[in-house]
Amino acid sequence: MNLSSLQPAAGSVKDRKRIGRGTGSGRGGTSTRGHKGAKSRSGYSSKVGFEGGQMPLQRRVPKFGFKNFNRVEYASVNLDVINSLVASKDVKIVDFAFLKSHGLVSKKDKVKILGRGSVEDSLEVHAHAFSKSAIEAIESAGGKTVVVV
Template sequence: MNLSTLQPAAGSVKDRKRIGRGTGSGRGGTSTRGHKGAKSRSGYSKKAGFEGGQMPLQRRVPKFGFKNFNRVEFAGVNLDVIQSLIERDNATTVDFAYLKAHGLVSKNDKIKVLGRGELNSSVEVHAHAFSKTAITAIENAGGKVVTL
């Protein structure tokens, strides 16, 4: 065996269709494009979403609502998550750097502390926003709420 004798497996390589090479080839004349119309011509390209003149879907379906480009999206952190971190590390403050170090937020996130779960330890929590239930739970546990 050497490189000059290598060839693909039998039946794995097909010859390409040679189109428009006379009637004797069986693919002359219309060259497999059917008869007349825009699709048979060279340079034809269908517009995206075109449905043959029927009102296209993106125009049939009504528009509604809007995207508020001034919205602020928060990464939510619940009290039960904070409690489990405190139990594990014996931390007294939970701030952005602490949450980032534990992989709960990324560098450009804004944090909102949410009220799911219970907080048993008194801890100082620094965040951009707090839910009302989170504030009451933190203060009832003897902690402190600091808004960034």
């Protein structure tokens, strides 16, 4: 065996369709484009959303709602997740760097701590926002919440 004798397995490679090469090829004449009309001609391209003159979907469906460009999106982290991370390590401060190092948030996220679950240790938790139930749970365990600006 050498490089000059290598070839693909039989039947694994198909030849491309040679369109418009005479009637003997079986794809001459209209070249698989059907008869007449804009789609049979060269240079044809339809506009995006054009439905052949029928009222297009984006004009049939009414407009509603709006996007609030002042909305602040938070990455949410629940207390049970924090508790499971802290239980295995000797940690007293949970801040953005701690959450990022454990893959819970990414670089540009703002963090909101939510109150699902509970906390056993007294922790100092730093975040951009807290739910009321999270504040109660952290402070009842003897911890402290710090809002990051």
